[in-house]
Amino acid sequence: MSLLAIQGLSVAYGAQPALESVSLVVARGEIVGIVGESGSGKSTLAYAVPGLLPAAARVTSGRIALDGVDLLGLDDAGLARIRGSTVAMVFQDPMTSFSPLVPVGRQLQAFLWRERVDARAARRRIVEMLADVGIADPERRIDAYPHELSGGMLQRIAIAAALLARPSLIIADEPTTALDVTTEAQILHLLREIRDGHGTAILVISHQLGVIAEICDRVAVMYGGVIVEEGPVEALFRHPAHPYTQALMACEPALLGTDGRRLPTIPGAIARDGAGCHFADRCTHAEPACRAGSPPWQPAGDGHAFLCRRMAA
Amino acid sequence: MDHARRLLGLMWRSPTGRVGVILVTLLVFAALAAPLLAPYSPTAIDVRHRLAPPELSHWLGTDQLGRDVFSRVLVGTRATLATALVAILASAAVAAMLGLVAGYGPRWIDALLILLLDSLGALPMIMLALTLAALLGPGIGTVLIVVVAYSVPSYARLVRAQVLGLKQQDFVLAARAMNVPLAAILVRHLLPNVMGALLIVASMDVATVIALDTGLSFLGLGADTRVPDWGMILSDGFAAIRATPTLVIAGAVPLVLATLGFTFFGESLNDALDPKTRAAR
Numbered sequence: 001m002s003l004l005a006i007q008g009l010s011v012a013y014g015a016q017p018a019l020e021s022v023s024l025v026v027a028r029g030e031i032v033g034i035v036g037e038s039g040s041g042k043s044t045l046a047y048a049v050p051g052l053l054p055a056a057a058r059v060t061s062g063r064i065a066l067d068g069v070d071l072l073g074l075d076d077a078g079l080a081r082i083r084g085s086t087v088a089m090v091f092q093d094p095m096t097s098f099s100p101l102v103p104v105g106r107q108l109q110a111f112l113w114r115e116r117v118d119a120r121a122a123r124r125r126i127v128e129m130l131a132d133v134g135i136a137d138p139e140r141r142i143d144a145y146p147h148e149l150s151g152g153m154l155q156r157i158a159i160a161a162a163l164l165a166r167p168s169l170i171i172a173d174e175p176t177t178a179l180d181v182t183t184e185a186q187i188l189h190l191l192r193e194i195r196d197g198h199g200t201a202i203l204v205i206s207h208q209l210g211v212i213a214e215i216c217d218r219v220a221v222m223y224g225g226v227i228v229e230e231g232p233v234e235a236l237f238r239h240p241a242h243p244y245t246q247a248l249m250a251c252e253p254a255l256l257g258t259d260g261r262r263l264p265t266i267p268g269a270i271a272r273d274g275a276g277c278h279f280a281d282r283c284t285h286a287e288p289a290c291r292a293g294s295p296p297w298q299p300a301g302d303g304h305a306f307l308c309r310r311m312a313a
Numbered sequence: 314m315d316h317a318r319r320l321l322g323l324m325w326r327s328p329t330g331r332v333g334v335i336l337v338t339l340l341v342f343a344a345l346a347a348p349l350l351a352p353y354s355p356t357a358i359d360v361r362h363r364l365a366p367p368e369l370s371h372w373l374g375t376d377q378l379g380r381d382v383f384s385r386v387l388v389g390t391r392a393t394l395a396t397a398l399v400a401i402l403a404s405a406a407v408a409a410m411l412g413l414v415a416g417y418g419p420r421w422i423d424a425l426l427i428l429l430l431d432s433l434g435a436l437p438m439i440m441l442a443l444t445l446a447a448l449l450g451p452g453i454g455t456v457l458i459v460v461v462a463y464s465v466p467s468y469a470r471l472v473r474a475q476v477l478g479l480k481q482q483d484f485v486l487a488a489r490a491m492n493v494p495l496a497a498i499l500v501r502h503l504l505p506n507v508m509g510a511l512l513i514v515a516s517m518d519v520a521t522v523i524a525l526d527t528g529l530s531f532l533g534l535g536a537d538t539r540v541p542d543w544g545m546i547l548s549d550g551f552a553a554i555r556a557t558p559t560l561v562i563a564g565a566v567p568l569v570l571a572t573l574g575f576t577f578f579g580e581s582l583n584d585a586l587d588p589k590t591r592a593a594r
Contacts, residue, residue, distance in 0.1 A: 080492050084491035084492030084493070089490040096484060097483045098487075101505040
Protein backbone atom coordinates (compact mmCIF):
# COMPACT_ATOMS: atom_id res chain seq x y z
CA MET A 1 0.00 0.00 0.00
CA SER A 2 1.24 3.48 -0.76
CA LEU A 3 2.15 5.76 2.14
CA LEU A 4 0.71 8.97 0.75
CA ALA A 5 -2.09 9.04 -1.79
CA ILE A 6 -3.35 12.38 -3.04
CA GLN A 7 -6.36 12.13 -5.30
CA GLY A 8 -7.91 14.93 -7.33
CA LEU A 9 -6.81 17.60 -4.84
CA SER A 10 -7.98 21.13 -5.64
CA VAL A 11 -7.02 24.11 -3.53
CA ALA A 12 -8.04 27.73 -4.12
CA TYR A 13 -7.03 31.05 -2.61
CA GLY A 14 -10.38 32.80 -2.70
CA ALA A 15 -11.54 32.54 -6.31
CA GLN A 16 -8.01 31.92 -7.59
CA PRO A 17 -7.29 28.21 -8.02
CA ALA A 18 -3.84 27.12 -6.87
CA LEU A 19 -4.14 23.39 -7.41
CA GLU A 20 -6.48 21.72 -9.87
CA SER A 21 -7.23 18.08 -9.41
CA VAL A 22 -3.73 17.00 -8.49
CA SER A 23 -3.06 13.32 -7.90
CA LEU A 24 0.20 11.98 -6.55
CA VAL A 25 1.31 8.81 -4.83
CA VAL A 26 4.34 8.34 -2.59
CA ALA A 27 5.34 4.80 -1.65
CA ARG A 28 7.06 3.90 1.61
CA GLY A 29 10.73 4.76 1.53
CA GLU A 30 10.41 6.54 -1.77
CA ILE A 31 11.88 9.96 -2.57
CA VAL A 32 9.52 11.89 -4.80
CA GLY A 33 10.38 15.28 -6.21
CA ILE A 34 7.99 18.02 -7.22
CA VAL A 35 9.51 20.52 -9.58
CA GLY A 36 8.01 23.66 -11.03
CA GLU A 37 8.47 27.41 -11.25
CA SER A 38 7.21 29.93 -8.68
CA GLY A 39 3.44 29.93 -8.52
CA SER A 40 3.09 26.47 -10.01
CA GLY A 41 1.42 25.27 -6.82
CA LYS A 42 4.20 22.99 -5.61
CA SER A 43 4.41 24.56 -2.15
CA THR A 44 0.63 24.63 -1.83
CA LEU A 45 0.68 20.90 -2.48
CA ALA A 46 3.39 20.39 0.15
CA TYR A 47 1.61 22.42 2.82
CA ALA A 48 -1.79 20.88 2.11
CA VAL A 49 -0.63 17.46 3.29
CA PRO A 50 0.10 18.34 6.96
CA GLY A 51 -2.79 20.84 7.00
CA LEU A 52 -0.53 23.91 7.23
CA LEU A 53 -2.06 25.90 4.39
CA PRO A 54 -2.47 29.62 5.09
CA ALA A 55 -5.89 30.67 6.36
CA ALA A 56 -6.87 32.11 2.95
CA ALA A 57 -6.49 28.75 1.22
CA ARG A 58 -9.41 26.36 0.92
CA VAL A 59 -9.39 22.76 -0.18
CA THR A 60 -12.27 22.56 -2.67
CA SER A 61 -12.13 18.89 -3.52
CA GLY A 62 -10.02 15.76 -3.38
CA ARG A 63 -8.61 13.31 -0.92
CA ILE A 64 -5.32 13.02 0.94
CA ALA A 65 -4.70 9.65 2.53
CA LEU A 66 -1.62 9.16 4.66
CA ASP A 67 -1.00 5.65 5.91
CA GLY A 68 -4.64 4.86 5.23
CA VAL A 69 -5.92 7.85 7.24
CA ASP A 70 -8.03 10.41 5.42
CA LEU A 71 -6.33 13.67 6.41
CA LEU A 72 -8.99 16.01 5.06
CA GLY A 73 -11.57 14.25 7.22
CA LEU A 74 -9.62 14.96 10.42
CA ASP A 75 -10.35 17.86 12.76
CA ASP A 76 -7.58 20.25 13.84
CA ALA A 77 -6.58 18.13 16.82
CA GLY A 78 -6.38 15.02 14.69
CA LEU A 79 -4.25 16.79 12.09
CA ALA A 80 -1.99 18.15 14.81
CA ARG A 81 -1.40 14.60 16.03
CA ILE A 82 -0.35 13.55 12.52
CA ARG A 83 2.16 16.39 12.37
CA GLY A 84 5.31 15.65 14.27
CA SER A 85 4.50 11.94 14.35
CA THR A 86 3.72 10.51 10.92
CA VAL A 87 4.78 13.52 8.89
CA ALA A 88 7.47 16.11 9.59
CA MET A 89 8.62 19.12 7.60
CA VAL A 90 11.92 20.72 6.66
CA PHE A 91 11.69 24.33 5.53
CA GLN A 92 13.46 26.43 2.96
CA ASP A 93 15.46 28.86 5.05
CA PRO A 94 17.17 27.25 8.04
CA MET A 95 18.09 30.72 9.36
CA THR A 96 14.42 31.48 10.05
CA SER A 97 13.31 27.96 10.97
CA PHE A 98 14.63 28.53 14.47
CA SER A 99 13.68 31.13 17.03
CA PRO A 100 16.70 33.45 17.25
CA LEU A 101 16.56 33.80 21.04
CA VAL A 102 16.49 30.18 22.13
CA PRO A 103 19.38 27.65 21.95
CA VAL A 104 18.68 25.08 19.24
CA GLY A 105 18.71 22.17 21.67
CA ARG A 106 15.92 23.69 23.72
CA GLN A 107 13.87 24.18 20.58
CA LEU A 108 14.31 20.55 19.62
CA GLN A 109 13.38 19.59 23.14
CA ALA A 110 10.04 21.33 22.68
CA PHE A 111 9.36 18.90 19.84
CA LEU A 112 9.56 16.04 22.34
CA TRP A 113 7.13 17.46 24.89
CA ARG A 114 4.26 15.41 23.58
CA GLU A 115 6.17 12.27 24.38
CA ARG A 116 6.71 13.26 28.02
CA VAL A 117 10.42 12.52 27.82
CA ASP A 118 12.32 13.88 30.81
CA ALA A 119 14.90 16.59 30.13
CA ARG A 120 17.95 14.38 30.55
CA ALA A 121 16.67 11.65 28.24
CA ALA A 122 15.51 14.24 25.72
CA ARG A 123 18.94 15.82 25.67
CA ARG A 124 20.60 12.48 25.14
CA ARG A 125 18.25 11.67 22.28
CA ILE A 126 18.85 15.07 20.68
CA VAL A 127 22.62 14.75 20.97
CA GLU A 128 22.44 11.31 19.31
CA MET A 129 20.20 12.68 16.60
CA LEU A 130 22.54 15.62 15.94
CA ALA A 131 25.45 13.18 15.66
CA ASP A 132 23.36 11.12 13.24
CA VAL A 133 22.85 14.04 10.89
CA GLY A 134 26.56 14.78 10.90
CA ILE A 135 26.88 17.60 13.42
CA ALA A 136 30.41 17.55 14.79
CA ASP A 137 30.68 18.05 18.56
CA PRO A 138 26.91 17.77 19.19
CA GLU A 139 27.37 18.09 22.98
CA ARG A 140 28.51 21.65 22.45
CA ARG A 141 26.36 22.59 19.44
CA ILE A 142 23.16 21.67 21.24
CA ASP A 143 23.55 24.76 23.42
CA ALA A 144 24.40 27.09 20.53
CA TYR A 145 22.11 29.87 19.37
CA PRO A 146 20.97 29.75 15.73
CA HIS A 147 23.12 32.74 14.71
CA GLU A 148 26.23 30.92 15.95
CA LEU A 149 25.72 28.12 13.43
CA SER A 150 26.07 28.03 9.65
CA GLY A 151 23.12 27.59 7.32
CA GLY A 152 24.21 24.09 6.45
CA MET A 153 24.51 23.12 10.11
CA LEU A 154 21.11 24.61 10.88
CA GLN A 155 19.53 22.71 8.01
CA ARG A 156 21.10 19.52 9.38
CA ILE A 157 19.62 20.35 12.76
CA ALA A 158 16.23 21.05 11.15
CA ILE A 159 16.43 17.61 9.57
CA ALA A 160 17.36 16.15 12.96
CA ALA A 161 14.30 17.90 14.39
CA ALA A 162 12.12 16.30 11.73
CA LEU A 163 13.65 12.90 12.49
CA LEU A 164 12.96 13.19 16.24
CA ALA A 165 9.34 12.39 15.47
CA ARG A 166 10.38 9.17 13.69
CA PRO A 167 8.07 10.13 10.81
CA SER A 168 7.27 7.88 7.89
CA LEU A 169 7.15 10.94 5.59
CA ILE A 170 9.33 14.03 5.53
CA ILE A 171 8.20 16.95 3.41
CA ALA A 172 11.16 19.12 2.45
CA ASP A 173 10.16 22.48 0.98
CA GLU A 174 13.10 23.78 -1.08
CA PRO A 175 15.50 22.32 1.50
CA THR A 176 18.66 23.56 -0.21
CA THR A 177 17.58 26.78 -1.92
CA ALA A 178 19.05 28.97 0.82
CA LEU A 179 22.35 27.08 0.89
CA ASP A 180 25.51 27.24 -1.20
CA VAL A 181 26.26 24.53 -3.73
CA THR A 182 28.65 22.39 -1.68
CA THR A 183 26.37 22.46 1.34
CA GLU A 184 23.48 21.64 -0.94
CA ALA A 185 25.19 18.45 -2.10
CA GLN A 186 25.85 17.46 1.52
CA ILE A 187 22.26 18.05 2.59
CA LEU A 188 20.91 16.10 -0.37
CA HIS A 189 23.31 13.28 0.45
CA LEU A 190 22.07 13.37 4.05
CA LEU A 191 18.42 13.15 2.97
CA ARG A 192 19.27 10.16 0.84
CA GLU A 193 21.09 8.50 3.76
CA ILE A 194 18.09 9.04 5.98
CA ARG A 195 15.85 7.33 3.47
CA ASP A 196 18.27 4.44 3.15
CA GLY A 197 18.80 4.14 6.91
CA HIS A 198 15.31 4.74 8.29
CA GLY A 199 13.12 3.93 5.30
CA THR A 200 11.57 7.38 5.55
CA ALA A 201 9.71 8.53 2.47
CA ILE A 202 10.64 12.06 1.40
CA LEU A 203 8.68 14.54 -0.67
CA VAL A 204 11.12 17.14 -2.02
CA ILE A 205 9.83 20.42 -3.38
CA SER A 206 12.27 22.29 -5.60
CA HIS A 207 12.54 24.56 -8.57
CA GLN A 208 15.95 23.18 -9.39
CA LEU A 209 16.01 20.19 -11.72
CA GLY A 210 19.50 19.40 -10.48
CA VAL A 211 18.30 18.84 -6.92
CA ILE A 212 15.55 16.54 -8.11
CA ALA A 213 17.85 14.57 -10.39
CA GLU A 214 20.34 14.16 -7.56
CA ILE A 215 18.16 12.36 -5.03
CA CYS A 216 14.70 11.49 -6.29
CA ASP A 217 13.34 8.17 -7.38
CA ARG A 218 10.34 9.70 -9.05
CA VAL A 219 9.50 13.22 -10.10
CA ALA A 220 6.33 15.17 -10.83
CA VAL A 221 6.55 18.35 -12.92
CA MET A 222 3.98 21.01 -12.01
CA TYR A 223 2.77 23.87 -14.13
CA GLY A 224 -0.07 26.26 -13.36
CA GLY A 225 -1.52 24.20 -10.53
CA VAL A 226 -1.52 20.85 -12.32
CA ILE A 227 0.96 18.02 -12.65
CA VAL A 228 1.91 17.92 -16.32
CA GLU A 229 4.37 15.08 -16.31
CA GLU A 230 5.30 12.34 -13.90
CA GLY A 231 7.67 9.42 -13.97
CA PRO A 232 10.86 7.78 -12.77
CA VAL A 233 13.74 10.27 -12.65
CA GLU A 234 15.85 8.38 -15.21
CA ALA A 235 13.12 8.11 -17.80
CA LEU A 236 11.82 11.63 -17.32
CA PHE A 237 15.17 13.32 -17.53
CA ARG A 238 16.31 11.20 -20.48
CA HIS A 239 13.12 11.59 -22.47
CA PRO A 240 11.14 14.61 -21.26
CA ALA A 241 7.81 14.33 -23.04
CA HIS A 242 5.79 17.39 -22.10
CA PRO A 243 6.74 20.60 -23.94
CA TYR A 244 7.02 22.42 -20.59
CA THR A 245 9.44 19.86 -19.18
CA GLN A 246 11.47 20.05 -22.36
CA ALA A 247 11.57 23.84 -22.18
CA LEU A 248 12.48 23.70 -18.49
CA MET A 249 15.41 21.41 -19.18
CA ALA A 250 16.57 23.61 -21.99
CA CYS A 251 16.81 26.44 -19.45
CA GLU A 252 19.01 24.49 -17.09
CA PRO A 253 22.59 25.65 -17.65
CA ALA A 254 24.19 22.57 -16.12
CA LEU A 255 22.48 20.26 -18.61
CA LEU A 256 23.52 22.24 -21.63
CA GLY A 257 26.71 23.59 -23.11
CA THR A 258 25.76 27.21 -23.65
CA ASP A 259 28.97 28.23 -25.46
CA GLY A 260 28.62 31.81 -24.28
CA ARG A 261 25.15 32.15 -25.78
CA ARG A 262 22.32 33.65 -23.77
CA LEU A 263 20.55 31.12 -21.59
CA PRO A 264 17.23 30.17 -23.13
CA THR A 265 14.06 31.25 -21.37
CA ILE A 266 10.43 30.23 -21.70
CA PRO A 267 8.66 33.26 -23.15
CA GLY A 268 5.40 34.53 -21.71
CA ALA A 269 4.05 34.58 -18.18
CA ILE A 270 2.52 31.80 -16.13
CA ALA A 271 -1.25 31.81 -16.59
CA ARG A 272 -3.89 29.33 -15.75
CA ASP A 273 -7.30 30.77 -16.51
CA GLY A 274 -9.60 29.51 -19.22
CA ALA A 275 -10.21 26.08 -20.56
CA GLY A 276 -7.64 23.81 -22.11
CA CYS A 277 -3.96 23.28 -21.48
CA HIS A 278 -2.48 25.84 -19.06
CA PHE A 279 0.79 25.88 -20.97
CA ALA A 280 -0.81 26.49 -24.36
CA ASP A 281 0.02 30.21 -24.51
CA ARG A 282 3.75 29.59 -24.07
CA CYS A 283 3.99 26.32 -25.92
CA THR A 284 5.72 26.19 -29.31
CA HIS A 285 3.68 23.17 -30.30
CA ALA A 286 0.29 24.60 -29.36
CA GLU A 287 -2.63 24.46 -31.79
CA PRO A 288 -6.23 25.74 -31.38
CA ALA A 289 -7.42 22.40 -29.99
CA CYS A 290 -5.01 22.79 -27.03
CA ARG A 291 -6.91 25.85 -25.84
CA ALA A 292 -10.31 24.28 -26.38
CA GLY A 293 -10.31 21.18 -24.23
CA SER A 294 -8.43 19.60 -21.35
CA PRO A 295 -5.36 17.69 -22.46
CA PRO A 296 -5.35 13.90 -21.92
CA TRP A 297 -2.81 11.87 -19.95
CA GLN A 298 -0.55 9.92 -22.28
CA PRO A 299 1.53 6.97 -21.08
CA ALA A 300 5.22 7.02 -21.99
CA GLY A 301 5.95 3.59 -20.56
CA ASP A 302 7.22 2.36 -17.21
CA GLY A 303 5.15 4.63 -14.97
CA HIS A 304 6.09 7.66 -17.04
CA ALA A 305 3.14 9.75 -18.25
CA PHE A 306 2.44 13.30 -19.38
CA LEU A 307 -0.50 15.59 -19.86
CA CYS A 308 -0.55 16.78 -23.47
CA ARG A 309 -2.69 16.65 -26.59
CA ARG A 310 0.04 17.21 -29.17
CA MET A 311 3.18 15.33 -28.33
CA ALA A 312 3.55 11.67 -29.09
CA ALA A 313 5.11 9.48 -26.46
CA MET B 314 21.93 33.01 40.15
CA ASP B 315 24.69 32.17 37.73
CA HIS B 316 22.51 33.43 34.95
CA ALA B 317 21.87 36.74 36.72
CA ARG B 318 25.59 37.25 37.32
CA ARG B 319 26.36 36.58 33.65
CA LEU B 320 23.69 39.07 32.61
CA LEU B 321 25.07 41.73 34.94
CA GLY B 322 28.54 41.10 33.55
CA LEU B 323 27.25 41.63 30.02
CA MET B 324 25.43 44.82 31.00
CA TRP B 325 28.56 46.14 32.71
CA ARG B 326 30.44 46.11 29.39
CA SER B 327 28.78 49.23 27.99
CA PRO B 328 29.12 52.66 29.65
CA THR B 329 25.35 53.26 29.64
CA GLY B 330 24.83 49.82 31.11
CA ARG B 331 27.27 50.66 33.88
CA VAL B 332 25.48 53.94 34.66
CA GLY B 333 22.14 52.14 34.65
CA VAL B 334 23.34 49.36 36.91
CA ILE B 335 24.93 51.83 39.35
CA LEU B 336 21.88 54.11 39.51
CA VAL B 337 19.39 51.29 39.87
CA THR B 338 21.55 49.61 42.51
CA LEU B 339 21.81 52.90 44.44
CA LEU B 340 18.05 53.45 44.27
CA VAL B 341 17.25 49.93 45.36
CA PHE B 342 19.83 50.15 48.15
CA ALA B 343 18.37 53.50 49.28
CA ALA B 344 14.89 52.01 49.22
CA LEU B 345 15.90 48.98 51.25
CA ALA B 346 18.15 50.73 53.77
CA ALA B 347 16.21 54.00 54.06
CA PRO B 348 15.17 53.62 57.72
CA LEU B 349 18.79 52.93 58.69
CA LEU B 350 20.31 55.71 56.59
CA ALA B 351 17.82 58.47 57.27
CA PRO B 352 19.26 60.86 59.92
CA TYR B 353 15.79 61.93 61.11
CA SER B 354 12.29 60.52 61.12
CA PRO B 355 10.71 61.65 57.83
CA THR B 356 7.59 62.77 59.70
CA ALA B 357 9.21 64.50 62.70
CA ILE B 358 7.92 68.09 62.71
CA ASP B 359 10.15 70.93 63.86
CA VAL B 360 8.34 74.23 63.23
CA ARG B 361 11.23 76.35 64.43
CA HIS B 362 13.38 75.11 61.52
CA ARG B 363 10.83 75.62 58.74
CA LEU B 364 12.15 75.91 55.18
CA ALA B 365 15.76 75.82 56.33
CA PRO B 366 18.36 75.98 53.55
CA PRO B 367 20.71 73.00 53.07
CA GLU B 368 23.23 72.84 55.90
CA LEU B 369 25.34 70.23 57.67
CA SER B 370 22.59 69.05 60.01
CA HIS B 371 19.96 69.06 57.26
CA TRP B 372 21.70 68.15 53.96
CA LEU B 373 18.75 69.12 51.81
CA GLY B 374 17.19 71.58 54.20
CA THR B 375 13.71 71.28 55.71
CA ASP B 376 10.18 71.73 54.39
CA GLN B 377 7.25 73.91 55.53
CA LEU B 378 6.81 71.83 58.67
CA GLY B 379 10.53 71.63 59.43
CA ARG B 380 10.77 67.98 58.38
CA ASP B 381 14.21 66.84 57.15
CA VAL B 382 13.98 66.69 53.32
CA PHE B 383 16.92 64.29 52.91
CA SER B 384 15.23 61.76 55.21
CA ARG B 385 11.95 62.24 53.36
CA VAL B 386 13.58 61.69 49.96
CA LEU B 387 15.34 58.54 51.22
CA VAL B 388 12.24 57.06 52.80
CA GLY B 389 10.15 58.23 49.85
CA THR B 390 12.35 56.17 47.53
CA ARG B 391 10.95 53.02 49.06
CA ALA B 392 7.27 53.84 48.55
CA THR B 393 7.84 55.30 45.11
CA LEU B 394 9.98 52.46 43.74
CA ALA B 395 7.88 49.71 45.24
CA THR B 396 4.68 51.11 43.78
CA ALA B 397 6.23 51.78 40.38
CA LEU B 398 7.96 48.40 40.05
CA VAL B 399 5.01 46.33 41.21
CA ALA B 400 2.66 48.29 38.97
CA ILE B 401 4.95 47.99 35.93
CA LEU B 402 5.50 44.28 36.44
CA ALA B 403 1.78 43.71 36.85
CA SER B 404 1.07 45.74 33.70
CA ALA B 405 3.73 43.88 31.70
CA ALA B 406 2.43 40.50 32.81
CA VAL B 407 -1.19 41.32 32.00
CA ALA B 408 -0.20 42.94 28.70
CA ALA B 409 2.00 40.02 27.65
CA MET B 410 -0.89 37.63 28.24
CA LEU B 411 -3.46 39.74 26.43
CA GLY B 412 -1.07 40.58 23.59
CA LEU B 413 -0.15 36.93 23.01
CA VAL B 414 -3.80 35.89 22.96
CA ALA B 415 -4.80 38.78 20.68
CA GLY B 416 -1.87 38.29 18.32
CA TYR B 417 -1.94 34.52 18.06
CA GLY B 418 -5.57 33.71 18.73
CA PRO B 419 -8.50 33.75 16.31
CA ARG B 420 -9.53 37.00 14.64
CA TRP B 421 -12.64 37.62 16.72
CA ILE B 422 -10.72 37.44 20.01
CA ASP B 423 -8.18 39.85 18.56
CA ALA B 424 -10.93 42.27 17.46
CA LEU B 425 -12.66 42.05 20.83
CA LEU B 426 -9.48 42.60 22.84
CA ILE B 427 -8.35 45.49 20.67
CA LEU B 428 -11.76 47.11 21.04
CA LEU B 429 -11.57 46.78 24.82
CA LEU B 430 -7.98 47.99 25.00
CA ASP B 431 -8.63 50.96 22.71
CA SER B 432 -11.68 51.92 24.76
CA LEU B 433 -9.65 51.73 27.93
CA GLY B 434 -6.81 53.69 26.34
CA ALA B 435 -9.24 56.38 25.19
CA LEU B 436 -10.45 57.18 28.71
CA PRO B 437 -8.88 60.32 30.21
CA MET B 438 -6.48 59.07 32.83
CA ILE B 439 -7.43 61.54 35.57
CA MET B 440 -11.13 60.82 35.12
CA LEU B 441 -10.43 57.11 35.33
CA ALA B 442 -8.28 57.60 38.42
CA LEU B 443 -10.89 59.76 40.15
CA THR B 444 -13.68 57.32 39.32
CA LEU B 445 -11.70 54.37 40.56
CA ALA B 446 -10.70 56.24 43.72
CA ALA B 447 -14.34 57.13 44.34
CA LEU B 448 -15.39 53.51 43.82
CA LEU B 449 -12.53 51.77 45.62
CA GLY B 450 -11.28 54.45 47.97
CA PRO B 451 -7.71 55.76 47.93
CA GLY B 452 -4.95 53.29 48.60
CA ILE B 453 -2.18 51.25 47.06
CA GLY B 454 -4.67 48.96 45.33
CA THR B 455 -6.26 51.89 43.54
CA VAL B 456 -2.87 53.19 42.43
CA LEU B 457 -1.96 49.75 41.05
CA ILE B 458 -5.23 49.41 39.16
CA VAL B 459 -4.91 52.91 37.70
CA VAL B 460 -1.35 52.27 36.53
CA VAL B 461 -2.27 48.89 35.05
CA ALA B 462 -5.28 50.40 33.28
CA TYR B 463 -3.03 53.16 31.98
CA SER B 464 -0.14 50.99 30.77
CA VAL B 465 -1.79 47.79 29.59
CA PRO B 466 -3.39 49.12 26.38
CA SER B 467 -0.13 50.35 24.87
CA TYR B 468 1.93 47.40 26.13
CA ALA B 469 -0.58 44.85 24.92
CA ARG B 470 -0.68 46.52 21.50
CA LEU B 471 3.10 46.35 21.36
CA VAL B 472 3.11 42.65 22.21
CA ARG B 473 0.29 41.95 19.78
CA ALA B 474 2.07 43.73 16.93
CA GLN B 475 5.23 41.74 17.59
CA VAL B 476 3.31 38.48 17.75
CA LEU B 477 1.49 39.25 14.48
CA GLY B 478 4.89 39.57 12.82
CA LEU B 479 6.44 36.61 14.59
CA LYS B 480 3.68 34.14 13.89
CA GLN B 481 4.40 34.38 10.17
CA GLN B 482 7.96 33.29 10.82
CA ASP B 483 9.13 29.86 9.79
CA PHE B 484 10.08 28.87 13.30
CA VAL B 485 6.48 29.14 14.44
CA LEU B 486 5.39 27.19 11.39
CA ALA B 487 8.11 24.64 12.18
CA ALA B 488 6.84 24.32 15.73
CA ARG B 489 3.31 23.83 14.45
CA ALA B 490 4.57 21.30 11.92
CA MET B 491 6.04 19.35 14.84
CA ASN B 492 2.83 19.46 16.86
CA VAL B 493 4.34 21.56 19.65
CA PRO B 494 1.57 22.36 22.16
CA LEU B 495 0.00 25.80 21.83
CA ALA B 496 1.14 26.83 25.31
CA ALA B 497 4.73 25.91 24.46
CA ILE B 498 4.61 27.87 21.20
CA LEU B 499 3.37 30.91 23.11
CA VAL B 500 5.72 30.65 26.06
CA ARG B 501 8.82 29.19 24.49
CA HIS B 502 8.77 30.59 20.98
CA LEU B 503 6.85 33.85 21.09
CA LEU B 504 7.30 35.19 24.62
CA PRO B 505 11.12 35.36 24.54
CA ASN B 506 10.92 37.22 21.25
CA VAL B 507 8.56 39.90 22.58
CA MET B 508 10.18 40.29 26.00
CA GLY B 509 12.96 42.50 24.67
CA ALA B 510 10.70 45.22 23.35
CA LEU B 511 8.38 44.98 26.34
CA LEU B 512 11.30 45.18 28.75
CA ILE B 513 12.65 48.36 27.15
CA VAL B 514 9.29 50.10 27.07
CA ALA B 515 8.50 48.99 30.61
CA SER B 516 11.82 50.12 32.05
CA MET B 517 11.55 53.49 30.35
CA ASP B 518 8.01 53.70 31.68
CA VAL B 519 9.13 53.36 35.28
CA ALA B 520 9.67 57.11 35.21
CA THR B 521 6.23 57.79 33.70
CA VAL B 522 4.64 55.59 36.29
CA ILE B 523 6.51 57.38 39.08
CA ALA B 524 5.12 60.64 37.69
CA LEU B 525 1.62 59.16 37.53
CA ASP B 526 1.99 57.86 41.07
CA THR B 527 3.16 61.36 42.01
CA GLY B 528 0.09 62.91 40.41
CA LEU B 529 -2.19 60.55 42.26
CA SER B 530 -0.61 61.25 45.60
CA PHE B 531 -0.78 64.98 44.80
CA LEU B 532 -4.54 64.47 44.43
CA GLY B 533 -4.66 62.64 47.73
CA LEU B 534 -5.27 59.31 45.97
CA GLY B 535 -1.86 57.90 46.82
CA ALA B 536 -1.11 54.90 48.92
CA ASP B 537 -0.79 56.40 52.39
CA THR B 538 -0.46 60.11 53.09
CA ARG B 539 1.59 59.50 56.22
CA VAL B 540 4.36 57.77 54.25
CA PRO B 541 6.19 60.29 52.08
CA ASP B 542 6.94 59.61 48.46
CA TRP B 543 8.63 61.75 45.82
CA GLY B 544 5.28 62.97 44.56
CA MET B 545 4.39 64.38 47.93
CA ILE B 546 7.80 66.04 48.30
CA LEU B 547 7.34 67.59 44.86
CA SER B 548 3.87 68.89 45.62
CA ASP B 549 5.02 70.26 48.99
CA GLY B 550 7.94 71.87 47.17
CA PHE B 551 5.64 73.28 44.54
CA ALA B 552 3.59 74.99 47.26
CA ALA B 553 6.75 76.54 48.71
CA ILE B 554 8.49 77.40 45.45
CA ARG B 555 8.36 81.16 46.12
CA ALA B 556 10.24 80.66 49.39
CA THR B 557 12.86 78.17 48.26
CA PRO B 558 13.56 75.97 45.21
CA THR B 559 15.45 73.34 47.22
CA LEU B 560 12.32 71.28 47.91
CA VAL B 561 11.37 70.91 44.26
CA ILE B 562 14.97 70.19 43.33
CA ALA B 563 15.26 67.60 46.11
CA GLY B 564 12.15 65.86 44.82
CA ALA B 565 13.00 66.17 41.13
CA VAL B 566 16.66 65.10 41.08
CA PRO B 567 15.94 61.55 42.31
CA LEU B 568 13.13 61.36 39.75
CA VAL B 569 15.52 62.33 36.95
CA LEU B 570 18.17 59.91 38.21
CA ALA B 571 15.58 57.13 38.41
CA THR B 572 14.40 57.89 34.87
CA LEU B 573 17.93 57.78 33.48
CA GLY B 574 18.88 54.77 35.56
CA PHE B 575 15.91 52.63 34.60
CA THR B 576 16.10 53.61 30.94
CA PHE B 577 19.79 52.74 30.67
CA PHE B 578 19.19 49.63 32.73
CA GLY B 579 16.40 48.53 30.41
CA GLU B 580 18.39 49.17 27.27
CA SER B 581 21.49 47.34 28.39
CA LEU B 582 19.40 44.50 29.80
CA ASN B 583 17.79 44.15 26.39
CA ASP B 584 21.19 44.10 24.70
CA ALA B 585 22.44 41.54 27.19
CA LEU B 586 19.38 39.33 26.63
CA ASP B 587 19.69 39.45 22.85
CA PRO B 588 22.17 36.79 21.78
CA LYS B 589 22.88 38.69 18.56
CA THR B 590 24.04 41.97 20.10
CA ARG B 591 25.77 39.95 22.78
CA ALA B 592 27.93 38.30 20.16
CA ALA B 593 28.63 41.62 18.45
CA ARG B 594 30.20 43.12 21.55
